Amino acid sequence: MSEPAVELRDVTKVFTSTRGDLAEEVYAVQEMNLEIAQGEFFTLLGPSGCGKTTTLRLIAGFERPTKGEIFIHGQPMSKVPPNLRPVNTVFQNYALFPHLNVARNVGFGLEVRRVSRPERERRIHEALDMVQLAEMSNRRPSQLSGGQQQRIALARALVNQPAVLLLDEPLGALDLKLRKAMQIELKQLQAQVGITFIYVTHDQEEALTMSNRIAVMNKGRVLQVGDPVTLYEKPASHFVADFIGESNFFRGVVEAVSGQLVEVQVSGTRVRATAGALPPSSGQEALFAVRPEKVRLIISEESIDGALRGVIQEVIYIGTDTRYIVNVEAQSPVAVRVQNGCGIAPQEYRRGDVVQLSWLPEDAHLLAD
Amino acid sequence: MEHPRRLFALIGPPSVYLTLFFLLPLGIMAVFSFRAGTIGEARNVFTLEHYRQFIANAAYHRLLWRSSLMAFGIASISTLLAYPLAYFLTFQAGERKLTLMTLIIIPTWTSYLLRVFAWKLILGTNGLLNTLLLSLGIIDQASPILLYSRTAVMVTLVYVWVPFVALPIFAALERIDRSLLEAAADLGCKPWEAFLRVTLPLSAPGVIAGFFFCLIPTLGEYVTPLLVGGGQGAMYGNLIQDQFVRALNWSMGSVMSLAMLLAVIVLLVIFSRMGSFSKLLEL
Numbered sequence: 001m002s003e004p005a006v007e008l009r010d011v012t013k014v015f016t017s018t019r020g021d022l023a024e025e026v027y028a029v030q031e032m033n034l035e036i037a038q039g040e041f042f043t044l045l046g047p048s049g050c051g052k053t054t055t056l057r058l059i060a061g062f063e064r065p066t067k068g069e070i071f072i073h074g075q076p077m078s079k080v081p082p083n084l085r086p087v088n089t090v091f092q093n094y095a096l097f098p099h100l101n102v103a104r105n106v107g108f109g110l111e112v113r114r115v116s117r118p119e120r121e122r123r124i125h126e127a128l129d130m131v132q133l134a135e136m137s138n139r140r141p142s143q144l145s146g147g148q149q150q151r152i153a154l155a156r157a158l159v160n161q162p163a164v165l166l167l168d169e170p171l172g173a174l175d176l177k178l179r180k181a182m183q184i185e186l187k188q189l190q191a192q193v194g195i196t197f198i199y200v201t202h203d204q205e206e207a208l209t210m211s212n213r214i215a216v217m218n219k220g221r222v223l224q225v226g227d228p229v230t231l232y233e234k235p236a237s238h239f240v241a242d243f244i245g246e247s248n249f250f251r252g253v254v255e256a257v258s259g260q261l262v263e264v265q266v267s268g269t270r271v272r273a274t275a276g277a278l279p280p281s282s283g284q285e286a287l288f289a290v291r292p293e294k295v296r297l298i299i300s301e302e303s304i305d306g307a308l309r310g311v312i313q314e315v316i317y318i319g320t321d322t323r324y325i326v327n328v329e330a331q332s333p334v335a336v337r338v339q340n341g342c343g344i345a346p347q348e349y350r351r352g353d354v355v356q357l358s359w360l361p362e363d364a365h366l367l368a369d
Numbered sequence: 370m371e372h373p374r375r376l377f378a379l380i381g382p383p384s385v386y387l388t389l390f391f392l393l394p395l396g397i398m399a400v401f402s403f404r405a406g407t408i409g410e411a412r413n414v415f416t417l418e419h420y421r422q423f424i425a426n427a428a429y430h431r432l433l434w435r436s437s438l439m440a441f442g443i444a445s446i447s448t449l450l451a452y453p454l455a456y457f458l459t460f461q462a463g464e465r466k467l468t469l470m471t472l473i474i475i476p477t478w479t480s481y482l483l484r485v486f487a488w489k490l491i492l493g494t495n496g497l498l499n500t501l502l503l504s505l506g507i508i509d510q511a512s513p514i515l516l517y518s519r520t521a522v523m524v525t526l527v528y529v530w531v532p533f534v535a536l537p538i539f540a541a542l543e544r545i546d547r548s549l550l551e552a553a554a555d556l557g558c559k560p561w562e563a564f565l566r567v568t569l570p571l572s573a574p575g576v577i578a579g580f581f582f583c584l585i586p587t588l589g590e591y592v593t594p595l596l597v598g599g600g601q602g603a604m605y606g607n608l609i610q611d612q613f614v615r616a617l618n619w620s621m622g623s624v625m626s627l628a629m630l631l632a633v634i635v636l637l638v639i640f641s642r643m644g645s646f647s648k649l650l651e652l
Binding site for chain 1: 546548549551552553554555556557558559562566567570571
């Protein structure tokens with residue numbers, strides 16, 4: 001394996017804002033360590049204010065780390081200004097130059113780097129072809145739609161063949177349908193050009209759709225790094241389980257531990273879960289999460305071993321699935337998703353039905369609180 | 370139906386005002402330019418004599434040309450001085466922006482005449498500048514040429530105009546999206562390259578507005594040359610004033626005014642052909 005495209009070592013960024021005599025310190029990024037492989041589609045995912053955009057700006061060089069060091073292809077970047085870094089950025093608001101036409105916007109980086117005119121024109125043409133906007137080369141940015149501006153911003157960055165492309169919520173301003181189409185297009189483009197993409201978004205679905213790996217961030221820290229399947233199937237913390245997809249959380253007391261299998265007392269019933277990275281001990285308080293589609297509903301007044309008893313409070317039919325909200329004693333309402341697949345009649349269960357809720361132990365993950 | 374009426378209610382009063390106090394006097398002036406004399410029977414005689422005189426007299430053209438050059442120079446120097454000022458306020462001043470801005474504007478609250486008179490005290494033979502240069506031993510005797518010269522007119526008018534030229538430039542710089550400068554750096558620009566390729570072209574409308582803001586009134590300036598210019602610093606405006614007030618030759622004064630109006634219009638047309646000025650109007 002070659003050296004990582006980008007490496008962050010103990011990177012901390014503190015913003016100091018002074019208001020009168022009061023100096024307030026805000027930790028935007030705290031002791032961040034990341035290794036991003038060459039050719040990877042890597043996503044920084046988190047709610048607004050989590051430090052994901054600051055991280056991107058640190059890599060681009062618009063901000064300097066307070067502590068720590070950033071390496072791009074093994075080279076330390078602390079003394080390298082943004083104009084000399086082998087990265088290009090697609091800005092959230094696109095930041096296209098309003099006084100230049102599309103071709104000159106795209107060719108801007110080449111012009112600055114004194115690329116010869118014929119070579120420049122060839123590459124501008126190639127880049128515009130790639131984003132399918134060759135016929136727009138004489139337009140001004142203000143004459144383009146949001147989606148077109150977004151593609152031009154992408155072409156303007158990619159034409160320079162950067163080692164790493166940084167994208168700051170580039171699809172945030174587009175409508176849902178266009179965003180979905182662009183997600184697929186971006187993903188294909190990345191595979192085609194083979195450039196490392198570092199992508200910032202707060203949209204977990206977008207992150208899952210496009211990324212090879214995702215770093216989930218909150219309050220300036222990276223909580224978990226992993227591929228989409230791992231993050232969804234094996235979230236390590238309450239925040240990750242809650243932020244990516246939907247989760248039902250249960251609190252209880254650990255009764256028995258045998259290897260990975262943990263038995264937890266929840267609302268007077270003994271249920272099973274998987275320990276994951278946190279081997280608990282008996283008598284300890286535990287929190288675990290189960291995805292709505294991993295919960296099985298069984299109509300039965302009789303209690304079933306390892307199942308929680310509940311009463312259906314709400315039945316919501318949403319076409320492909322039916323959602324049930326089930327009240328369980330001393331727990332938050334539990335969401336259950338049943339797919340309306342072959343042989344299952346929609347709305348099989350009714351409001352007020354007493355049901356038993358069960359799941360496979362490997363679908364219930366003990367979490368760090 | 371309602372919109373045209375509302376629009377008329379809005380533009381009605383200023384239209385009436387401008388017609389009464391701008392277009393009408395302009396028309397009267399045009400009429401006077403064809404009259405043989407200002408008073409008496411001569412008023413009713415139509416003549417092109419004054420136009421002929423104006424066209425024949427090279428001294429008038431020289432003064433109009435020289436005044437245009439002076440106005441151009443004053444506007445250029447004011448713009449060159451105002452740009453760094455506006456740039457500093459926008460990008461460097463930070464929290465002091467408002468304070469510094471107020472400091473620049475405060476002098477303009479005092480009377481224009483007062484500020485011009487102040488320069489008389491600075492530039493006069495026994496003035497501040499001469500005294501200072503004498504006491505520093507840079508000159509042996511007080512120089513009378515500091516005042517009553519073309520330079521004195523230019524120095525004074527540049528002083529008067531810099532804040533007003535700085536304002537539109539400041540507004541244009543403020544409007545530039547900071548992410549455009551980051552994008553320029555991201556695409557390989559050193560700071561000065563980003564300035565030349567992005568900041569300067571995007572602030573051009575403000576620069577042009579400021580430049581014309583200064584150029585056009587300066588072209589017709591006559592108070593400042595009167596106070597600090599003396600014979601050497603006289604401008605075309607003084608010549609017009611002389612025709613109206615001293616020579617009582619309103620017809621000649623009218624012809625000369627119209628000639629200047631034509632000069633301004635020609636200037637504006639040239640600049641609007643250059644494209645940038647029309648873009649300014651769109652903004």
